[in-house]
Amino acid sequence: MTTAHVIGVGITKFGRFPGKPVEELASEALVRALEDANIGWGDVQQLYAAHVNQGVAAGQRVAKEVGPSGIPILNVENCSAAASTALREASLAVRAGEYDVVAVVGFEKMQHGVLLNVHPEDSPDVAMGTTVLPMRFSLMAMEHMAKYGTTAEQFANVVVKNRAHAVHNPNAQYPKPVTLEEVLGSRMITDPITLFQCSPTTDGAAAVIVCSDNYLAKHGSARAVRLLASGLVSDVDEQAHNHFSLEMVGRNVRGVYERAGLGPDDLDVIELHDCFSVAEVLAYEELGICAEGEGGRLVDDGSTRVGGRIPVNPSGGLLAKGHPLGATGLGQIGEIVTQLRGEAGARQVEGARIGLTSNMGMWSSCIHILSV
Amino acid sequence: MTTAHVIGVGITKFGRFPGKPVEELASEALVRALEDANIGWGDVQQLYAAHVNQGVAAGQRVAKEVGPSGIPILNVENCSAAASTALREASLAVRAGEYDVVAVVGFEKMQHGVLLNVHPEDSPDVAMGTTVLPMRFSLMAMEHMAKYGTTAEQFANVVVKNRAHAVHNPNAQYPKPVTLEEVLGSRMITDPITLFQCSPTTDGAAAVIVCSDNYLAKHGSARAVRLLASGLVSDVDEQAHNHFSLEMVGRNVRGVYERAGLGPDDLDVIELHDCFSVAEVLAYEELGICAEGEGGRLVDDGSTRVGGRIPVNPSGGLLAKGHPLGATGLGQIGEIVTQLRGEAGARQVEGARIGLTSNMGMWSSCIHILSV
Incomplete structure (x- = not known):
């Protein structure tokens, strides 16, 4: 079974950016992670998007901002643990042999306050x-x-x-x-x-690129970090x-x-x-x-x-x-x-x-x- | 590499149930799927929850309704394709060898109308x-x-x-x-x-239990259905x-x-x-x-x-x-x-x-x- 490796990371400035759409913030992190991994958007085989309150199909909206793509995209919500949960899913997809290169992007704009999407009557x-x-x-x-x-x-x-x-x-x-x-x-x-x-209440985004043993062996990466467990x-x-x-x-x-x-x-x-x-x-x-x-x-x-x-x-x-x-x-x-x-x-x-x-x-x- | 098999399915009546919390609907589907698979809640090793607009940590709320549990839970959103996307994630977790038995539950209450959680200003x-x-x-x-x-x-x-x-x-x-x-x-x-x-606008829930070759070989299931691709x-x-x-x-x-x-x-x-x-x-x-x-x-x-x-x-x-x-x-x-x-x-x-x-x-x- 293959191991998952992180070969690229990208983080935006964290802060308050009322005029900046969340798609733009997230795209910025994703593009930085791609550059850091020295790969292109076209090399990514699946995108995991993590967020809590950014609306329907947020990952698809972010991907569109990065550029045309037909790769699979899905959104993971797990409250404040959404992003690390999405990374774990990405590593499972790599370990299952489904993909060699997967991207994960997490993002949030909190201009509406903490946890807007609560239905107190239900929950x-x-x-x-x-x-x-x-x-x-x-x-x-x-x-x-x-x-x-x-x-x-x-x-x-x-x-x-x-x-x-x-x-x-x-x-x-x-x-x-x-x-x-x-x-x-x-x-x-x-x-x-x-x-x-x-x-604090923060807007920001972060992304990582995950790859398989196979990919690493072919392309090499002196800066790769292994996801041990x-x-x-x-x-x-x-x-x-x-x-x-x-x-x-x-x-x-x-x-x-x-x-x-x-x-x-x-x-x-x-x-x-x-x-x-x-x-x-x-x-x-x-x-x-x-x-x-x-x-x-x-x-x-x-x-x-x-x-x-x-x-x-x-x-x-x-x-x-x-x-x-x-x-x-x-x-x-x-x-x-x-x-x-x-x-x-x-x-x-x-x-x-x-x-x-x-x-x-x-x-x-x-x-x-x-x-x- | 192992294959994923469906060994249990559970569906609630689909309709309009204004007085019924979504956690109750989803729990009903999940319990039916467990019964159909002839396993207990304690046999499940991870839960994938799929929904579009049911608020933060919805899967955790559903799991609580089913009964005490410490298993990993995560929520998958992919607009109307959320549930089948979550099943695919579950099958990857099984194929990666991470688990032998995983549950997936999808649910929605649409009493607030279609796609409440839209931020038109952002999207x-x-x-x-x-x-x-x-x-x-x-x-x-x-x-x-x-x-x-x-x-x-x-x-x-x-x-x-x-x-x-x-x-x-x-x-x-x-x-x-x-x-x-x-x-x-x-x-x-x-x-x-x-x-x-x-x-139509519908409230309802559905669940499936997914298992590995290994589990099937040990426990057998004449009613198992193979997830081919x-x-x-x-x-x-x-x-x-x-x-x-x-x-x-x-x-x-x-x-x-x-x-x-x-x-x-x-x-x-x-x-x-x-x-x-x-x-x-x-x-x-x-x-x-x-x-x-x-x-x-x-x-x-x-x-x-x-x-x-x-x-x-x-x-x-x-x-x-x-x-x-x-x-x-x-x-x-x-x-x-x-x-x-x-x-x-x-x-x-x-x-x-x-x-x-x-x-x-x-x-x-x-x-x-x-x-x-």
């Missing part, structure tokens, strides 16, 4: 999930503080770290440092989560709905580690889903890069800064790079691929050879491990 | 596509009439045939016969297409947008025939996308069951009735069974599987061993060939 769970999400993360934070002595400062320091990373990422929405005081002093959303500890799990039991938890991340990553034949100590760099500051701290523990309850201390001691033991979110993460829902998972892949190629400039994690992405949505966790 | 193509769709099919009809002498009566007779088939389908939205006069006399939508020649193509060039055409169906089916190692003469039964009466006539020609220009005559001579040379839409098709967008493709699969198993009762196509489904959306064609 109390979704309405709950979207409207009370900060509250749920605040409950998780409080539980963690009570149980392990984690402090409000430790959560806030996640933002300080990720903003410091984003300074070196030209595509980040907030490439500006903040102090601990500024984070703690920003508007309180739901205690202990302040405004700067919430990921992927995992998707969802959590739909009553308990999970009433109390959004990161347990599914832990369950997912254990399977992915097993399939990749490695563990958390083998990782050199991580991009994870810091939709709120607390989510990053909890994810440290679920991913196994520290023991249960040690997440707060891991922020304090600098382990997860670039230059530390296991750098997390060198791109700036969702908090500083931005969080365009349907693009986020491929934004993470773009960063890890850039890091593993040694092309990350001032935010480069020295000698990075194995990286992990952890992307979450309602109610799914999608994880990829990549290596050079 | 003139989609706005055009949805609002002027009958007009486009009417233009295709007129062109066919001028070029080949096809008559308004021949188009209308497609409805007479499909309604006659639906009388024997307990799940059909309109299980009542109509006369040619009634079809022609119904309200004119856009000449020559009258109201009865447009597929599948194809997805999209058409996004400027011309296609301005003039929705069925050319992509012909292009798609030629590839599918090649991969299946057979041709149109080998087919025993077809379910195709008769969103408008004219679409069925044009599809005859694209699928190659008659020569170019002969589609109208094929309706007249009874070839495509149950009992004829090559029965088309024994279920009643979209025109009489109904067209719940995200469920339609799996409704077609359900009918073909039922036919190939010889379980279609009064609408049974005698001795059917090879069947084809042709599902369309903006702007994709998805085709499957199944056999016993």
Whole structure:
């Protein structure tokens, strides 16, 4: 069975672009990924499009923007985990031997606010999930503080770290440092989560090109990155709905580690889903890069800064790079691929050879491990 | 490489169910498919959910309705071709060796009207596509009439045939016969297409269970149906947008025939996308069951009735069974599987061993060939 390889990545600037159609944003990312892979639009055999709220046949509209094409196109929705889920589908198509070169593009314009396409009358769970999400993360934070002595400062320091990373990422929405005081002093959303500890409303797009062993053998690519293992799990039991938890991340990553034949100590760099500051701290523990309850201390001691033991979110993460829902998972892949190629400039994690992405949505966790 | 097999199908009654949440409808189809496959919810390893306008994380909401589960779930959107596209993804996951048993569920509630989730300011193509769709099919009809002498009566007779088939389908939205006069006399939508020649607004759900060779060898299933070949193509060039055409169906089916190692003469039964009466006539020609220009005559001579040379839409098709967008493709699969198993009762196509489904959306064609 063939392996899937990433041979091209493309990311747009993340930010607010009210005058730019989403098709244009997405096309820009896709064209950059094609250029990065040094292939043409005509070489792509299937396109996976990931988004949450961009309307019917969005992938077809994006493809039209890129140029005439008759290739198969489909759209994948999986809330904020849509893009990494689409990449997993693309890798399955390659592994099934159906294609040698597949493109995946994720995109979102959030000008209408978060999660427009909710039918509260049909879906109390979704309405709950979207409207009370900060509250749920605040409950998780409080539980963690009570149980392990984690402090409000430790959560806030996640933002300080990720903003410091984003300074070196030209595509980040907030490439500006903040102090601990500024984070703690920003508007309180739901205690202990302040405004700067919430990921922003973002427009943006990201794309990757995936290929087979066969293609790589024929065309070669010194800059190819191998997709070592992927995992998707969802959590739909009553308990999970009433109390959004990161347990599914832990369950997912254990399977992915097993399939990749490695563990958390083998990782050199991580991009994870810091939709709120607390989510990053909890994810440290679920991913196994520290023991249960040690997440707060891991922020304090600098382990997860670039230059530390296991750098997390060198791109700036969702908090500083931005969080365009349907693009986020491929934004993470773009960063890890850039890091593993040694092309990350001032935010480069020295000698990075194995990286992990952890992307979450309602109610799914999608994880990829990549290596050079 | 393993083949994918369908071992269970489940379809709800198609119709208007304003008081029934879409999660309940979809769960009903999924549970029926599980029962039909004689497996439990716990045996399913991944769930693909197909829909067009049912909001964020719809598949997760449906899974929750079925019962606690931690399996991977994702949502596939591909306009009216969503369900058959999702089945193709499921078959790729099985062929990649990732899973032995995968479920696919398609569903739609259209109480908000057709294609709610359109952002006309972002997507003139989609706005055009949805609002002027009958007009486009009417233009295709007129062109066919001028070029080949096809008559308004021949188009209308497609409805007479499909309604006659639906009388024997307990799940059909309109299980009542109509006369040619009634079809022609119904309200004119856009000449020559009258109201009865447009597929209705429908709520409904359909599900299938897909498994690997390995699973089949272990558990056996006398009622398994083999997924012989599948194809997805999209058409996004400027011309296609301005003039929705069925050319992509012909292009798609030629590839599918090649991969299946057979041709149109080998087919025993077809379910195709008769969103408008004219679409069925044009599809005859694209699928190659008659020569170019002969589609109208094929309706007249009874070839495509149950009992004829090559029965088309024994279920009643979209025109009489109904067209719940995200469920339609799996409704077609359900009918073909039922036919190939010889379980279609009064609408049974005698001795059917090879069947084809042709599902369309903006702007994709998805085709499957199944056999016993």
